[in-house]
Amino acid sequence: xxxxxxxxxxxRGLKVTLTEWLSLVRALARxxxxxxxxxxxxxxxxxxxxxxxxxxxxxxAFAEWFGGLEDQYAIDEQILQWLENPVLPRExxxxxxxxxxxxxxxxxxxxxxxxxxxxxxxxxxxxHWVGTGGTSPFGHGGRNPQGIRVGGAGGGxxxxxxxxxxxxxxxxxxxxxxxxxxxAALRRLRRLARDQGPEELDIDETVDKSAxxxxxxxxxLRPPRKNRVKLLLLMDVGGSMDPHADTCERLFSxxxxxxxxxxxxxxxxxxxxxxxxYTDISRYQGPSTDDVLKQIDKSWTLxxxxxxxxxxxxxxxxxxxxxxxxSMSRTSGIEWLKRFAERxxxxxxxxxxxxxxxxxxxxxxxxxVFPMFELTLDGLSAAVEHLRGARLVHTEPGAVP
Amino acid sequence: xxxxxxERDGQRYDDEASRRDGRCAASIDARVPRGMLRTMAPTxxxxxxxxxxxxxxxxxxxxxxxxxxxLLIKGEPGTGKTRLAEAVAESIxxxxxxxNVKSTSKARxxxxxxxxxxxxxxxxxxxxxxxxIRQYIKYGPLGRALxxxxxxxLLIDEIDKADMEFPNDLLHELDRMSFSxxxxxxxxxxxxxxxxxxxxxxxxxxxxxxxxxxVFHFIAFPDEELMKDIVRVHQPDVEDKLLSSCLVRFYWLRxxxxxxxxxxxxxxxxxxxxxxxxxxxxxxxxxEMPFVGLLLKKEADVExxxxxxxxxxxxxxx
Numbered sequence: 001x002x003x004x005x006x007x008x009x010x011x012r013g014l015k016v017t018l019t020e021w022l023s024l025v026r027a028l029a030r031x032x033x034x035x036x037x038x039x040x041x042x043x044x045x046x047x048x049x050x051x052x053x054x055x056x057x058x059x060x061a062f063a064e065w066f067g068g069l070e071d072q073y074a075i076d077e078q079i080l081q082w083l084e085n086p087v088l089p090r091e092x093x094x095x096x097x098x099x100x101x102x103x104x105x106x107x108x109x110x111x112x113x114x115x116x117x118x119x120x121x122x123x124x125x126x127x128h129w130v131g132t133g134g135t136s137p138f139g140h141g142g143r144n145p146q147g148i149r150v151g152g153a154g155g156g157x158x159x160x161x162x163x164x165x166x167x168x169x170x171x172x173x174x175x176x177x178x179x180x181x182x183x184a185a186l187r188r189l190r191r192l193a194r195d196q197g198p199e200e201l202d203i204d205e206t207v208d209k210s211a212x213x214x215x216x217x218x219x220x221l222r223p224p225r226k227n228r229v230k231l232l233l234l235m236d237v238g239g240s241m242d243p244h245a246d247t248c249e250r251l252f253s254x255x256x257x258x259x260x261x262x263x264x265x266x267x268x269x270x271x272x273x274x275x276x277x278y279t280d281i282s283r284y285q286g287p288s289t290d291d292v293l294k295q296i297d298k299s300w301t302l303x304x305x306x307x308x309x310x311x312x313x314x315x316x317x318x319x320x321x322x323x324x325x326x327s328m329s330r331t332s333g334i335e336w337l338k339r340f341a342e343r344x345x346x347x348x349x350x351x352x353x354x355x356x357x358x359x360x361x362x363x364x365x366x367x368x369v370f371p372m373f374e375l376t377l378d379g380l381s382a383a384v385e386h387l388r389g390a391r392l393v394h395t396e397p398g399a400v401p
Numbered sequence: 402x403x404x405x406x407x408e409r410d411g412q413r414y415d416d417e418a419s420r421r422d423g424r425c426a427a428s429i430d431a432r433v434p435r436g437m438l439r440t441m442a443p444t445x446x447x448x449x450x451x452x453x454x455x456x457x458x459x460x461x462x463x464x465x466x467x468x469x470x471x472l473l474i475k476g477e478p479g480t481g482k483t484r485l486a487e488a489v490a491e492s493i494x495x496x497x498x499x500x501n502v503k504s505t506s507k508a509r510x511x512x513x514x515x516x517x518x519x520x521x522x523x524x525x526x527x528x529x530x531x532x533x534i535r536q537y538i539k540y541g542p543l544g545r546a547l548x549x550x551x552x553x554x555l556l557i558d559e560i561d562k563a564d565m566e567f568p569n570d571l572l573h574e575l576d577r578m579s580f581s582x583x584x585x586x587x588x589x590x591x592x593x594x595x596x597x598x599x600x601x602x603x604x605x606x607x608x609x610x611x612x613x614x615x616v617f618h619f620i621a622f623p624d625e626e627l628m629k630d631i632v633r634v635h636q637p638d639v640e641d642k643l644l645s646s647c648l649v650r651f652y653w654l655r656x657x658x659x660x661x662x663x664x665x666x667x668x669x670x671x672x673x674x675x676x677x678x679x680x681x682x683x684x685x686x687x688x689e690m691p692f693v694g695l696l697l698k699k700e701a702d703v704e705x706x707x708x709x710x711x712x713x714x715x716x717x718x719x
Contacts, residue, residue, distance in 0.1 A: 017613055023468055032464045042457040043464060050612035052475060052619035184605055188565075211517035215524055381606075 005065055009048065012061040016048045023047050037066065053377075183254040185380045189229050189261075189301065189387060199223055230263040230299050231255065232292075232344065234277065236306030237268045244352035247375055248305055251350070255303075263300075267292065271310050272333035273340065293339055301387050302340060302347035305375060308366040309353065315362045334365065341369050348383040350375040445493055452481070452488035453630050461618040462489060468616070471575055471597040473607075476620030479665025482600040486556035489596065496549070498595075499556045500542035506563040508570030511543035515584050534584050543571075544589070547578060552593040561601040568611040576614065623666065625652060635670050639677065646686045647673050654696060659705035664696040671695050 009016050024047045027033070033040040041062060049058045205220035233255055235248055255264060267277035267286060278286035296302070315333045341347055349370035351358065358367065366372070373383040446462045448454035454462070462485075465472035474482045490497035500511050516537045523529045529536070540548060546555040560568060574580045575597060579590035599615065601607060623631060625648050632644060647669070655663045664672075672695040681691050690696075690706070697703050 020613060023470065027464050027468060030467060032460065032467065039456075039460055042460050046457075046461040046464060046616045046618050050473070050609075050615065050617045055619065184603075187605070207517055207521075211521045215521055 005044075008065050009058070009061050012057060012064075014049065014054055014057055014061065020048050185377060185384055186254055188381070188384045189231070228299065229261050229301055231261050231265070232296060232300050232302045233264070233266040234273065234302070234304045234306075234340075235266065235268050236270065236304075238270050240307050240309050241352070244307070244375070247352055251305065251375065251380075269306075272315055273336040274333060275331070289336060293343060296340075296343040298343075298345045300344040302344040303350060303383070303387075304340070304347070304370060305350045305352070307353045308349065308351055308358075308363040308372070309360060310362050312361050315365060334369070337366065337369050346387045347371075348373055348387055350379065350383060446489055447492065449488045449491050451634060452484055452491075453627065453634060454485075454488070455621075455623070455627060458485070458618055458620060461616055465598075465616040466493075466596050469594045471599055471615045473599045473601065473612070473615040473617045474620060475601050475603060475617075477622055477663075477665060478602070479667045480620040480622060481666070482620060483556065483558055486554055486558075486598040486600075489598065490554040493552075493554070493596070495552050495554050495596070497554045497556060498542045498546045499558060501558045502560050502563045502567070504562050504564075506567065508567055508574075511541040511557075511571070512574065512580050513541060513544045513582055514539045515582075538582060538584065543574065544580070546595040547574075547580065547589055547591040549595070550592055553595045555595045555597045557597065557599045559602055560599050561603060561605045561607065565605055565608070569608050572611060572614065622655075628666070628669070631666060632670060632673060636673060636677070639673060640683075642683050643676065643686075644673070646683050647676065650686060650690060651696070654706070657705065657709055659709065660697065660702045661705075662697070662699050662702060668696050668698075 006016060006021050024044055027043060027047060028040075033043050044062075045055070045058055049055060199221040200223070202220045202222050205222075206218065209218040209220055210216060233252070235252065237245075237248070241248065252266070255266070267279060269277055273289060275289055276286055277289050277292055280286070310333075347370055349366065349372045351363070351372050352375040353363075355374055358364065358372065363372075371383075371386055373379040373386070445466055446454075447459055462472060466489075474485060476482055486499075487497060515534075516539055520531050520534070520537045523531045543555060543557075546553050577590075578594050579588060581588040628648060628651075629644060632639060632648075651664065651669050651672075654660060672692060675692045675695055676686075679691070685691065693703060693706065697706060
């Protein structure tokens with residue numbers, strides 16, 4: 001039987017449950033796949049994969065199991081780059097179309113190999129090289145009635161080819177997409193609680209109670225629901241963070257737009273936290289770190305964004321900040337970080353660099369102080385889960401000093 | 402039982418050459434012995450005259466109907482998520498019940514409301530016999546769908562608008578297709594399980610327990626061929642040349658990375674309609690985009706387009 005596919009999917013990180021698998025078996029027993037692999041591909045996806053962000057994972061697993069995803073032609077990154085941002089193809093007249101050389105598949109394949117070997121630069125709108133918007137048989141977005149698609153959005157035919165195309169790659173959850181998605185992830189941080197504060201009239205309960213007691217008006221009061229999460233966001237800017245400026249900006253606007261926090265405060269720092277934090281990106285003005293620390297108590301949640309990448313002395317040395325001319329005291333960067341880790345109820349570090357390079361010396365030191373997550377949608381969700389969970393440990397409202 | 406889904410090792414390495422050249426899929430298909438075909442499940446839904454459906458979506462609808470599971474539909478705005486339910490209802494000849502979910506919706510609203518205020522009012526002014534509570538129970542769309550004697554289609558539109566717990570609160574009702582009215586102690590069970598179609602815009606993440614019970618389909622954006630057919634449904638007499646010119650530009654526009662809000666199907670249809678109304682000849686589309694405001698709704702996007710055009714359109718014309 002094909003139970004192996006089930007375990008293969010699970011091994012590839014798709015958490016398919018047994019119930020879902022059994023529905024697929026039921027659907028197969030009723031003939032829904034119509035004995036076609038293409039239909040089976042879609043059917044299994046509809047029943048087993050419940051998030052479009054997992055479609056890409058499924059596509060790859062499917063192609064691995066049923067086909068093999070080796071590219072027929074080794075198409076290197078460079079050529080795929082030439083094919084990005086396609087140009088608009090021009091319309092062809094019928095004569096032109098007829099003139100376009102038609103080749104059989106073998107000739108096409110031979111030609112493509114030849115051109116892949118000799119092409120040295122980007123070509124758009126042409127008739128010979130691999131490019132976009134032209135009449136060459138190779139490339140995409142062009143007007144050649146025949147030819148081989150290279151890159152671009154596509155319409156292969158067999159299921160394995162369709163899966164191999166990885167059409168859903170940009171829906172993956174491990175890429176940061178846009179502000180709204182980040183906002184939706186942040187929204188899960190909220191923690192509604194009824195506690196102190198002036199009471200408000202609970203209309204539903206009042207009507208219910210009054211109706212039950214035969215029309216005698218009975219007022220029901222209760223404290224309002226409020227989101228009690230206070231968020232402090234500290235962001236590393238400049239230097240090694242420049243390549244991630246876009247991502248950070250999106251996270252920042254998502255947090256800024258979020259209106260559901262009781263309080264939201266943000267500061268910038270450069271490289272590591274020293275004596276001062278900054279309210280502007282150019283780092284001219286801002287409060288002293290001590291002042292910020294004093295205001296942070298157990299009602300706050302701390303999120304730090306940074307690549308945690310610096311010279312070891314910048315983190316550990318007592319005068320690490322002196323070298324930058326930003327610190328007058330002899331407190332080391334790591335000491336400041338530890339102080340920040342102690343104050344709030346929960347904290348998380350979001351790192352825009354991928355996890356695989358997190359064993360760099362300073363990163364691993366910081367990971368011992370802060371739980372670290374990737375700055376992607378998945379990472380942010382995990383961080384939010386962690387922050388929520390951490391808050392469950394101490395929920396006593398009286399802890400606010 | 403499923404020979405073409407045979408063990409991995411059996412088929413994976415026996416035919417290395419055919420796997421290399423990418424013909425593997427075909428060879429797997431070819432291995433289906435004709436005798437093994439079981440009775441094919443009936444295709445109950447196959448689009449309607451006014452709604453064209455991609456094969457993958459059609460299959461998802463049919464399997465959801467057949468397995469009696471809710472169908473969860475996601476996709477870019479303007480890909481016809483809500484229209485799907487209407488088409489399914491029309492195609493299987495069942496009435497459609499629509500439940501538009503709002504941010505304040507509670508799961509119970511869909512089942513029933515007990516109108517205590519009306520009863521209170523009646524009690525005070527002695528209008529009616531208030532001992533019969535049933536007359537104060539008002540059924541919601543889900544409640545009415547379960548009460549119905551015939552099979553109905555229930556659309557739960559934009560489920561992600563409601564509170565995060567909302568889908569979880571519906572689990573039991575959607576599983577069992579029954580609910581009880583606490584006030585009267587009645588339990589209502591569906592005589593015919595309704596076809597449930599749920600749409601989501603991804604405003605919120607849906608809970609896993611809920612997702613496990615659904616059949617899920619993500620409506621990918623239609624490709625050029627399907628789009629041609631879709632436009633023809635709305636503009637039956639559109640000239641081929643204009644249509645293909647428009648589509649080339651439309652898909653090109655959607656591919657531009659600088660454009661933040663990509664135009665959708667409904668915007669394309671409006672745009673083509675406007676071009677035809679104004680009688681703009683196809684040739685004029687070569688160098689400019691008249692009525693671009695119908696496609697791009699953000700000022701920044703129009704600016705981005707101007708930048709792209711001055712940089713790139715010129716280079717093609719040379």
